[in-house]
Amino acid sequence: MRFYTLAAALVAATPVLAETWDMPTPYGDSTFHTQNIVKFAEDLKDATGGGIEITVHSAGSLFPHAEIKNAVRSRQVPLGEFFLSTLSNEDAAFGIDSQPFLATSYDEAWKLWQAQKPVITELLAKQDLMPLFAVAWPAQGLYTEKEIKSVADLNGLRFRAYNAALEEFAALAGAAPVQVEAPDIPQAFTTGQIEAMITSPSTGANSKAWDFVSHYTPINAWVPKNIVVINKRVFDALDAETQTKLLEAAAAAEARGWEMSKAETEAQVQVLKDNGMVVYDPSPELLAGLQEIGAKMLENWKASASPEALAVLDAYNM
Numbered sequence: 001m002r003f004y005t006l007a008a009a010l011v012a013a014t015p016v017l018a019e020t021w022d023m024p025t026p027y028g029d030s031t032f033h034t035q036n037i038v039k040f041a042e043d044l045k046d047a048t049g050g051g052i053e054i055t056v057h058s059a060g061s062l063f064p065h066a067e068i069k070n071a072v073r074s075r076q077v078p079l080g081e082f083f084l085s086t087l088s089n090e091d092a093a094f095g096i097d098s099q100p101f102l103a104t105s106y107d108e109a110w111k112l113w114q115a116q117k118p119v120i121t122e123l124l125a126k127q128d129l130m131p132l133f134a135v136a137w138p139a140q141g142l143y144t145e146k147e148i149k150s151v152a153d154l155n156g157l158r159f160r161a162y163n164a165a166l167e168e169f170a171a172l173a174g175a176a177p178v179q180v181e182a183p184d185i186p187q188a189f190t191t192g193q194i195e196a197m198i199t200s201p202s203t204g205a206n207s208k209a210w211d212f213v214s215h216y217t218p219i220n221a222w223v224p225k226n227i228v229v230i231n232k233r234v235f236d237a238l239d240a241e242t243q244t245k246l247l248e249a250a251a252a253a254e255a256r257g258w259e260m261s262k263a264e265t266e267a268q269v270q271v272l273k274d275n276g277m278v279v280y281d282p283s284p285e286l287l288a289g290l291q292e293i294g295a296k297m298l299e300n301w302k303a304s305a306s307p308e309a310l311a312v313l314d315a316y317n318m
Helices: 001-013 032-047 065-073 092-098 105-127 163-173 180-189 201-206 234-236 240-274 284-304 309-317
Strands: 019-024 052-057 079-084 129-136 141-144 158-161 178-181 196-201 214-215 224-229
Touching: 001 214, 032 052, 032 129, 032 224, 032 240, 052 309, 065 079, 065 129, 092 105, 092 163, 092 284, 092 309, 105 129, 105 224, 105 240, 105 309, 129 234, 129 240, 158 163, 158 196, 163 178, 163 284, 180 196, 180 201, 180 214, 201 240, 224 234, 284 309
Parallel strands: 019 052, 019 079, 158 178
Antiparallel strands: 079 224, 129 224, 141 196, 141 214
């Protein structure tokens, strides 16, 4: 009888439906997005008393970046993170945060996300996916081997691209776009595959940009986001209390992630300086030329955008 009582007590102290979830992310452990997700996993484990334990697989180690969304959709993994605008070929609403000079500050980027989120939620629901949270990168800056005084100076450069918008941007600037994922940046520069890039101070510092370029200018072209999604069937299968705890952990991760991003901007620009990069303000001529490209891209975007995407832009401009 004593054995039964002890065994029953042990069972009662153990989560009945303890689960271990694998979560793929595209970026390395030193990236603040990954660090934020690790904290999200810890928060969820604590909130559920160990009922859900997330194993974070960083730097594309479980699935390549391009495969993460479909891995979640097909329930190979319950949740994952990816760069939101990589889905812009599915619908322009996914890529509006990568439209140059549309939202160039954190306040504008947050306003854009509030306009974007309801539409994104509906679009993802059609694929059995549900957004949990999104976190902005620092505003995108320009990395080159010399000072860029005008858009004409970009002509002919092999230019790193990571989504359709940046491919178009590079082409309009007279550069040659080349698709390169963040972990492959150092090799791409070393082998001459690319000569310039627009990316965040975070990615620049994490990839040790000073090893292959010498100049950085914060043109604040756009403030793109990573998004964390969960398979809707997986979420629906959770009991109501666990769903609430998951959403609370996600909301905390979103708020924390945006603050981390703000701190990251200042810290990583300083890292670039400390490692010998020339950090300079963009010239009025360069900004004017870039904004002209941005305006043309937005007109092109509107001409082919879905009604859902146009609704995002209208809500943002209200």
